[in-house]
Amino acid sequence: MAAITKNVEEIRNRVILGEFGVKNVHTTDYPGNYPGYDDTWDLEKFQKNFRIDVVNLDESSMEFDMVGIDAAIANAFRRILLAEVPTMAIEKVFIYNNTSIVQDEVLAHRLGLIPIKADPRLFEYRNTGDETVEEEGSEIDTIQLQLKIKCSRNPRASKDSSDPRELYLNHMVYSKDIKWVPIGNQADVFVDSGIGPVHDDILVAQLRPGQELDITMHCVKGIGKDHAKFSPVATASYRLLPEITLLEPVEGEMAERLKRCFSRGVIELEDVNGKSELTNLTRHLKNIIIIFTVESTGILPPDVLVTEAVKVLMTKCQRFLGELDSSEME
Amino acid sequence: MAGEGEKKPVLEMVQADGADEGCVTFVLHDEDHTLGNSLRYLIMKNGDVDFCGYTITHPSESKINFRIQTRGGVAATEPLRRGLNELSDVCQHVLNTFQARVNEFKERQEQPME
Numbered sequence: 001m002a003a004i005t006k007n008v009e010e011i012r013n014r015v016i017l018g019e020f021g022v023k024n025v026h027t028t029d030y031p032g033n034y035p036g037y038d039d040t041w042d043l044e045k046f047q048k049n050f051r052i053d054v055v056n057l058d059e060s061s062m063e064f065d066m067v068g069i070d071a072a073i074a075n076a077f078r079r080i081l082l083a084e085v086p087t088m089a090i091e092k093v094f095i096y097n098n099t100s101i102v103q104d105e106v107l108a109h110r111l112g113l114i115p116i117k118a119d120p121r122l123f124e125y126r127n128t129g130d131e132t133v134e135e136e137g138s139e140i141d142t143i144q145l146q147l148k149i150k151c152s153r154n155p156r157a158s159k160d161s162s163d164p165r166e167l168y169l170n171h172m173v174y175s176k177d178i179k180w181v182p183i184g185n186q187a188d189v190f191v192d193s194g195i196g197p198v199h200d201d202i203l204v205a206q207l208r209p210g211q212e213l214d215i216t217m218h219c220v221k222g223i224g225k226d227h228a229k230f231s232p233v234a235t236a237s238y239r240l241l242p243e244i245t246l247l248e249p250v251e252g253e254m255a256e257r258l259k260r261c262f263s264r265g266v267i268e269l270e271d272v273n274g275k276s277e278l279t280n281l282t283r284h285l286k287n288i289i290i291i292f293t294v295e296s297t298g299i300l301p302p303d304v305l306v307t308e309a310v311k312v313l314m315t316k317c318q319r320f321l322g323e324l325d326s327s328e329m330e
Numbered sequence: 331m332a333g334e335g336e337k338k339p340v341l342e343m344v345q346a347d348g349a350d351e352g353c354v355t356f357v358l359h360d361e362d363h364t365l366g367n368s369l370r371y372l373i374m375k376n377g378d379v380d381f382c383g384y385t386i387t388h389p390s391e392s393k394i395n396f397r398i399q400t401r402g403g404v405a406a407t408e409p410l411r412r413g414l415n416e417l418s419d420v421c422q423h424v425l426n427t428f429q430a431r432v433n434e435f436k437e438r439q440e441q442p443m444e
Contacts, residue, residue, distance in 0.1 A: 030374045031377045046423070057436070317414045
């Protein structure tokens with residue numbers, strides 16, 4: 001009887017990595033599946049068992065553990081972090097002059113992928129409707145940036161040098177050359193933070209003397225589902241907590257070799273009967289402990305990104321609740 | 331004026347059986363696995379629900395067919411509404427816990443510097 005209970009616990013709570021496949025992947029704890037278990041959803045039970053532990057947090061990435069939440073909801077957060085948290089990115093590129101060797105469309109594509117440090121919560125979505133191409137868009141939904149640069153020969157270079165850094169001025173166009181042009185009252189609103197690319201050292205194009213770029217860009221608010229340039233995370237991922245159980249004792253020299261197979265700290269050797277011995281191997285993953293890693297591109301700090309993602313999921317639920325209520329009224 | 335009077339449907343209900351209110355297929359527009367799977371998980375945890383599942387009919391169309399079958403004569407909109415409310419509550423709780431723990435972590439980080 002005890003063996004059956006242990007088996008049931010294992011099926012409910014563990015994903016097993018076998019030699020040829022992965023077992024027990026799907027959640028099975030629904031009401032009625034296991035006699036003797038009450039699996040009906042209970043918010044208080046969830047709140048009692050739920051826990052978050054922040055492992056580390058800095059400006060560009062964070063790692064935290066969520067205990068007691070199912071993979072379906074953790075995956076929803078991950079998908080929203082990747083595709084539905086809005087950011088600002090360059091969308092329209094007005095190329096007035098481009099005599100460089102980089103084609104217009106390639107240059108526009110590269111500019112779009114540059115992350116722009118502007119808090120998207122302070123902007124609105126642009127109404128794509130009846131706009132003509134030249135219509136500027138207002139200060140509440142657009143950021144205007146400019147890139148104007150010309151490459152020339154360096155008059156002070158020595159006669160026989162062949163290093164482009166010495167021979168030419170402005171031959172590498174970096175993202176720090178992109179300047180913000182405030183429209184309307186943006187100059188007052190964003191006076192402390194300023195708006196511009198997150199990183200200064202992204203190489204956009206290379207020029208030679210006589211070539212120039214004269215480009216105006218408009219940034220709008222969008223989500224990753226539309227285009228990957230709007231995604232605020234470098235990546236967001238999660239994994240289950242691994243649990244390694246060794247089935248038979250391993251001693252002596254074999255134990256040393258096994259220890260070297262793993263990263264440092266995973267297995268320790270103990271001295272039993274004068275020989276070192278360690279415990280042997282099955283690999284399990286604990287189903288309810290989820291280790292989340294979020295790496296931000298720098299537009300918003302990672303903890304803000306996670307809170308925004310949770311709010312997006314809440315907004316989706318509220319939207320459908322509103323629809324249900326309004327259709328009930330009809 | 332283009333754009334006026336053009337309202338996109340968000341949620342539709344399709345009932346195959348005539349009088350049985352307990353078996354309904356909802357069509358949720360502009361949704362995918364993100365809401366579908368998490369909502370399905372919470373609705374399955376409801377004791378009244380006999381069957382719950384969702385499918386994305388074609389990957390080019392962003393809509394999901396969400397089917398709920400209840401037992402005991404409960405109307406199918408009831409578990410859907412309850413599931414949405416519960417998902418909202420879960421998110422709220424996760425948000426509160428997360429913000430509290432992050433603030434705690436930041437304070438703990440500042441302490442050694444004092």
